Amino acid sequence: MRLRLPAEVLAFADRGPAWAAYVAALPGTLADLLAEWALTATGEMWWGHASVVLPVLDDAGVEVVLKVAFPDLETQHEALALQHWGGRGAVRLLRADPRRRAVLLERLARTDLTDLWDVHACEAAAGLYARLHVPAPPQLLRLTDHVGRYADPLRALPPQAPLPRRMVEQCLSLLRDLGTDERSTGVLVHGDLHYENVLADPRHEGEWLAIDPHAMSGDPHWEPAPLLWNRWEELHGDVRGGVRRRFHAVLDTAGLDEDRAVAWTVVRQVLNVLWLVQDAVAAGRSLDVEQRTMVTRMLSVAKAVQE
Numbered sequence: 268m269r270l271r272l273p274a275e276v277l278a279f280a281d282r283g284p285a286w287a288a289y290v291a292a293l294p295g296t297l298a299d300l301l302a303e304w305a306l307t308a309t310g311e312m313w314w315g316h317a318s319v320v321l322p323v324l325d326d327a328g329v330e331v332v333l334k335v336a337f338p339d340l341e342t343q344h345e346a347l348a349l350q351h352w353g354g355r356g357a358v359r360l361l362r363a364d365p366r367r368r369a370v371l372l373e374r375l376a377r378t379d380l381t382d383l384w385d386v387h388a389c390e391a392a393a394g395l396y397a398r399l400h401v402p403a404p405p406q407l408l409r410l411t412d413h414v415g416r417y418a419d420p421l422r423a424l425p426p427q428a429p430l431p432r433r434m435v436e437q438c439l440s441l442l443r444d445l446g447t448d449e450r451s452t453g454v455l456v457h458g459d460l461h462y463e464n465v466l467a468d469p470r471h472e473g474e475w476l477a478i479d480p481h482a483m484s485g486d487p488h489w490e491p492a493p494l495l496w497n498r499w500e501e502l503h504g505d506v507r508g509g510v511r512r513r514f515h516a517v518l519d520t521a522g523l524d525e526d527r528a529v530a531w532t533v534v535r536q537v538l539n540v541l542w543l544v545q546d547a548v549a550a551g552r553s554l555d556v557e558q559r560t561m562v563t564r565m566l567s568v569a570k571a572v573q574e
C-alpha cells in the first residue's frame with residue numbers, strides 16, 4: 268500500500284533538495300517500516316515542521332504512532348534521548364531506527380499545552396524539567412560546542428544587520444563566559460520544549476509528557492526560551508509584563524537561577540536572529556516581513572528578561 272502524503276507535507280519539498288529527497292522517499296520509507304515492524308496504518312497522517320507522524324496499530328492491536336523525521340542535526344538524537352528518559356517526563360520509545368530517523372512511540376492524547384492559560388502552561392512545562400534534566404549520555408552534542416560555532420559568524424555580521432551591535436557584543440561576552448563554565452554541559456536538555464511539544468499523558472489524568480526533543484548535553488537554563496517567544500499574540504502587546512510573568516513562572520517552578528537563565532535566554536534569542544539572517548543570506552534575499560517580525564520578537568524577549 269502506497270500512502271498518500273498530505274499537500275502540506277508535499278510542500279516541504281520546496282525548502283530545497285535535501286527536503287525534496289526526504290519527501291520523495293517518505294512513502295517508501297513508511298511502507299517499509301509498516302511491513303518490517305508489523306504495523307497497520309489507521310488514519311490520516313499528522314505532521315510537524317520537520318516530520319510526519321502516522322497513527323498505527325502494532326501487532327498486538329495497541330494504538331501507537333510511527334514518526335519519520337527529516338534527517339538534520341536537531342532530530343539526530345531524538346531516539347537516544349527518549350530511550351534515556353525511559354518514559355519519565357517524556358513519551359515512551361518503543362522502537363527506533365536512527366538511520367531512517369524513525370521512531371515508534373506510545374500514543375499520547377492530542378491535547379497539548381496551547382489551550383492552557385500561558386502561565387499555567389509554563390508551570391506545566393517547567394514541571395517536567397526535574398525528570399528530563401538527568402545526566403546526559405556522552406554521545407550527545409555539547410551545548411557549548413553547538414553555540415560556540417556561531418561566535419565567528421556573529422562577529423562577522425555587517426553593520427546593517429538587524430541586530431544592535433551592543434547585543435552582539437553582549438552575546439559574544441556571554442558565549443565566552445558560558446563556554447568555559449563546566450555547568451554549561453552535562454545535563455540532558457530537551458532543547459525544543461515549546462507548548463506543542465508537551466502532550467497530555469493518557470495514563471495519568473492531569474499529567475504531561477514531552478515529545479520531539481532536540482537533545483543536547485547542556486544546561487537546564489537553556490530550556491525556558493521557547494516558552495517565551497511562542498504564543499506571542501496572547502501577550503496582547505504587554506511584552507515586558509507577559510514575558511516576565513512566564514519567565515518567573517518557569518524559574519519558580521523549576522528552581523532555576525535567574526542570572527543564568529537570563530544569560531542563556533539572551534544567547535538563544537540573539538542566535539535565533541543570527542539564524543534568520545543566515546537563512547535569508549542563503550536564500551539570496553533580504554529578510555521578508557515575517558522574518559523581520561520574528562527578529563523584533565526575539566530581541567523583545569531578550570530585552571524583557573533583562574529589565
Ligand SMILES: Nc1ncnc2c1ncn2[C@@H]1O[C@H](COP(=O)(O)OP(=O)(O)OP(=O)(O)O)[C@@H](O)[C@H]1O
Nearest residue numbers: 313314315316317318320332372373374375478479
Ligand atoms: N506520541 C504521540 N502521540 C500523539 N501525537 C503525537 C505523538 N508524537 C507526535 N504527535 C503529534 O504529531 C505532530 C508532529 O509531532 P512532532 O512535534 O514530534 O513533530 P516535529 O515535526 O518534530 O515538530 P516541530 O513542529 O515541533 O518541529 C504533532 O501534532 C504532535 O502532537
Ligand SMILES: [Mg+2]
Nearest residue numbers: 315463464479
Ligand atoms: Mg514538535
